[in-house]
Amino acid sequence: MEEKKTFDKNSIIGFALIGLILIGVMYMNPNEDVVPEQDNTEQVETNSSTNPVSTSNRTPETSPQKGIASNLQDSVNSELAKRDYGAFAYSALQDFAKDDAVTTIENEVIKLEISNKGGEIVEAKMKQFDTYKGDPVYLIKDGNADFNIEFETNDGRVINTRDLYFEPNLTTENGNQVLTMRAKVSDLEFLEFYYGLESEDYMMNFGIRSQGLNSVISSDQANLSWEVKVLRKAKSISYENRYTKIVYLYEDGKDDYTGQGDEAIEEDESIDWIAFKQHFFTSILLTDTPFQKGKMTSRNLVQDEQIDTLYTKNFLAEVPLKLNNGEFSESLNWYHGPSDFDVLSSYERKLDEIVPLGWGLFGWINRYVFIPFFGFLSSNLPSYGLAIIVMTIVVRIVLSPITYKSYVSQAKMKVLKPEINEINEKFKDNAMKKQQETMKLYSKTGVSPLAGCIPALLQIPVFYALFQFFPSAFDLRQKGFLWADDLSSYDVIFEWDAYIPLVSWAYGNHVSLFPILASIAIFFYTQMTAGQNMQQASQPGMPNMKVIMYFAPLVMLVFFNNYASGLSLYYFISNLITIGIMLVIKHVIIDDKKILAKIEEKKKKPKKKKGKIGQKFQQIMEQAAEQQKKKQEDKK
Secondary structure, three states, X not given: OEOOOOOOHHHHXXXXXXXXXXXXXXXXXXXXXXXXXXXXXXXXXHHHHHOHHHHHHHHHHHHHHHHHHHHHHHHHHHHHHHHHHHHHHHHHOXXXXXXXXXXXXXXXXXXXXXXXXXXXXXXXXXXXEEXXXXXXXXXXXXXXXXXXXXXXXXXXXXXXXXXXXXXXXXXXXXXXXXXXXXXXXXXXXXXXXXXXXXXXXXXXXXXXXXXXXXXXXXXXXXXXXXXXXXXOOOOOHHHHHHOOEEEEEEOOOEEEEOOOOOEEEEEEEEEEEEEEEOOOEEEEEEEEEEEEEEEEEEEEOXXXXXXXXOEEEXXXXXXXXXXXXXXXXXXXXXXXXXXOHHHHXXXXXXXXXXXXXXXXXXXXXXXXXXXXXXXXXXXXXXXXXXXXXXXXXXXXXXXXXXXXXXXHHHHHHHHOHHHHHHHHHHOOOOHHHHHHHHHHHHXXXXXXXXXXXXXXHHHHHHHHHHHHHXXXXXXHOOOOEOOEOOOOOOOOOEEOOOOOOOXXXXXXXXXXXXXXXXXXXXXXXXXXXXXXXXXXXXXXXXXOHHHHHHHHXXXXXXXXXXXXXXXXXXXXXXXXXXXXXXXXXXXXXXXXXXXXXXXXXXXXXXXXXXXXXXXXXXXXXXXXXXXXXXXXXXXX
């Protein structure tokens, strides 16, 4: 607690009065003998045995002294309480003023402990979930959280609620638990925190109100601060930390979040709610009347993953509270529970924005396609792993027409390869002329080198949406499949404790099998596509397929070693199915001789007049050729 004055005038007067009382007591008892404790005890025992009345005769002599001492002690305590707590000294002198006293409210899904000191939640336990070690999931525990309201009083003090003592009163209303915590100025003047917990609900009603404090509080605004050091709950602290951030809703529906740097600060106005989001759990403070503004600060606490394993990030939210005629009147809610899309969306307050499904089209695909479809599969299949496999098969079948078009384009390029090689050899010393002749060939045969890229681009929204979906799917948490004991985390077939420079940083201290299988599948897939498009590598602007063939599997192997095994399982199955579809297209559907015949037939047809875009492109190519020719002549 902060104080602007160490001793005020009232304190000095109080101590002076106490001194006078002590002098008076000494003056009234100048000849009292001091008897050793052993002798006094013996004397009492003797009197008790020989003259039973003597003991009772002593009572009137000692009672006034005890009363004076008791009154003196009460006066001292009262003055000390006033010095430390100001107007709230009344609460500090009551029996409930204990630092370790807590009151528990709970239902079927959550257990909360609220402390008399500060009136705040000091423990929040999830009843139905465990950590990766098998311990209960705690969002608040062992002093990792702090909730405080700061305001000024008329005597110039700065009061912090974290330092005050609150009187608990637990009742039941309509089967729901209600706890009021009151920091009192008197029996009729107090600051109250209201906690209301309904059955089987993670959302709790929370209110801040006061009575009779308009004569105590001097300011028209108070400052609320909420701070939490996030406890680690997953095997991979780096993976968990990637999805740990502050998310908030502001200005009637906009949402934003803090970044992943060592320190990230965001400030906005009209705040509807603030969420301290972990990977699969979250704490949210919601208000019925938007906070005027808010400042959200996130600090990364993981500097060395081999050492810092207890906490991931430190979150701090600071918002002002406007007082109404010197009184508190805030209606809020507090959520402590899972970051489950279905659970959060059920509250109809846009809390599902906390789940990172991707922006724009990607989020739309997840929200309205993959989440409902996966929910249907997982509820009707015996395993979440099987649900992933079936979902992957369906996605690949739906996208198979796009795969077919892409492969047909690649087959056409393969048929044209001899002619393209001939052009390359003929104009090997003139890059511009080589490019012009190649484009003429494409135009003449109706083949486009971009025709194979466009279908691939159409698949990107689906692939990216699934990339966001699997790490965010709460249903996959601690659900096993084959050798993977948790589809929301990495699977392990081998691990070690020693830190290996670069290897441990980039790859980790374990080997996951699903990423290895996915890498092998990607290697064979890229080898098949590279075989179709290898001739494009010599074309200006075309990607080097040999590099892609080895780079893509390597990225999968390293990058996904610490990712959710459910995501790696999806990519493994997806690439296997794609390879199968391409083999069927190649050996059953597509005939290279028929494709060549169609190309030759296309060459014989009269050339269609180009559209405006084609004519413009032709002009640009001709101008570029003239400039290139002029430069070569100037060099000569």
